[in-house]
Amino acid sequence: MDKEEVVKEILARLEELRSERAKYEGAWSDAQELCAPYAYNWHDLDAVPVHPKRFTSEPCSYLDTLVSGLIGYSLSPSIKWFSLALQDEELMSLYGVKDWLEKTEQTLVAAFARSNLYSSAKPFVQDACVIGHGALFVGEDLGRGTLTFSHQNPNELYLDVGDNDAVDTVLREFQMTVRQIVKRFGIGSVSENIRLAYDEPRRRGERRTVVFAVYPREEYKTSSLFSRDFPYAAVYIDVQDKHILHESGFQEFPYAIYEFAKYTGRAYGDSVAQEALEDVEFLDITTDTTLKIAQLAAHPPMKVSASMRNVSIMPGAINELVRSGVLMKKSGFISYKVDPAAIDEAAEDFDALSLENQKKFLIELLDKNLLYVNKCDMDDAEFNISEADKAFTKSFYREA
Numbered sequence: 001m002d003k004e005e006v007v008k009e010i011l012a013r014l015e016e017l018r019s020e021r022a023k024y025e026g027a028w029s030d031a032q033e034l035c036a037p038y039a040y041n042w043h044d045l046d047a048v049p050v051h052p053k054r055f056t057s058e059p060c061s062y063l064d065t066l067v068s069g070l071i072g073y074s075l076s077p078s079i080k081w082f083s084l085a086l087q088d089e090e091l092m093s094l095y096g097v098k099d100w101l102e103k104t105e106q107t108l109v110a111a112f113a114r115s116n117l118y119s120s121a122k123p124f125v126q127d128a129c130v131i132g133h134g135a136l137f138v139g140e141d142l143g144r145g146t147l148t149f150s151h152q153n154p155n156e157l158y159l160d161v162g163d164n165d166a167v168d169t170v171l172r173e174f175q176m177t178v179r180q181i182v183k184r185f186g187i188g189s190v191s192e193n194i195r196l197a198y199d200e201p202r203r204r205g206e207r208r209t210v211v212f213a214v215y216p217r218e219e220y221k222t223s224s225l226f227s228r229d230f231p232y233a234a235v236y237i238d239v240q241d242k243h244i245l246h247e248s249g250f251q252e253f254p255y256a257i258y259e260f261a262k263y264t265g266r267a268y269g270d271s272v273a274q275e276a277l278e279d280v281e282f283l284d285i286t287t288d289t290t291l292k293i294a295q296l297a298a299h300p301p302m303k304v305s306a307s308m309r310n311v312s313i314m315p316g317a318i319n320e321l322v323r324s325g326v327l328m329k330k331s332g333f334i335s336y337k338v339d340p341a342a343i344d345e346a347a348e349d350f351d352a353l354s355l356e357n358q359k360k361f362l363i364e365l366l367d368k369n370l371l372y373v374n375k376c377d378m379d380d381a382e383f384n385i386s387e388a389d390k391a392f393t394k395s396f397y398r399e400a
Helices: 003-035 058-074 097-114 117-131 178-185 192-199 277-298 324-331 340-345 347-352 355-365 387-396
Strands: 133-141 146-151 157-161 167-177 207-216 232-238 243-250 255-259
Touching: 003 058, 003 117, 003 157, 003 167, 003 207, 003 232, 003 243, 003 277, 058 117, 058 277, 097 117, 097 146, 117 133, 117 146, 117 255, 133 157, 167 178, 167 255, 178 192, 178 207, 178 243
Parallel strands: none
Antiparallel strands: 133 146, 133 255, 157 167, 167 207, 207 232, 232 243
């Protein structure tokens, strides 16, 4: 198969897997919003994971406890989490076999300690607990002589299963700058468009979409020393130019896929966060309601006179106080015998009076004849007479 056919087949496979994954993304987003410490964007590869806004952090704390427990009891440098043995019991009984296996175990323990396995374990297990699967790419650093474990962001991955119902295909869609592509694959392996962009320093930061496809080859040679003949193909593609950047292979599937609760025949499965989603939503809504009730209790709505329309009740607010005499003067209910100007002149003397004497003084200011409304004026909106009072007045005069 020529390179153009390889690119065409891989990109067509990517679209198929994209449609399949879309069936799960809604549930994954809900689980992330309510349980995960951060949420991935499933449609924008350049978007940075964000911290969801919610009313309680308890589910996130519970998730962290679960992840720490799983790692602590199954993948911790402080415990012996694996051991080596042979299936053939007769071979195990031969002299020196157990000693050799024990030394091999010690070598592996040292190799894992030198690698980044334990630092990559938490996001790997966390993804499985939230969306149902986590992925690590297992490689090696030949220069340092160590294993490498790279956590793969789930929004970049598209998975598929083989005949044995295990994941055997991973297509990773991600972004790299022109500078990163040239450094990784060499100027001789990139397309003409990338070469031109690299020749202009200001364009070296341009981001391009790359697909890394790992899948089983239909034809391979187990005894071959050439990576292109290995059982698993590994192809890097520049999507914009439909150009193969690099093609190689692996003797074994290079991804470690942790599936929390697998759906038979599917690449994706269930998770503890998705199983508890309804309860977590209820907890979030309950917390929201509790906070609203507390806010209402601390700052309840207030019924005040219309004269206080512009009064602020916020902490530290400054409001201008108007004396009762001034309000009475504006209302027009003071006696005609009182000089309105005298009210302002005697303001300080009024403030010096006790509350009881202030009340008596204000009562004396009133024109008692204005304490009632003429029947002919009761429909005047200025007096704000209630319908009940109007009905009573009419009944008093025996009107219908």
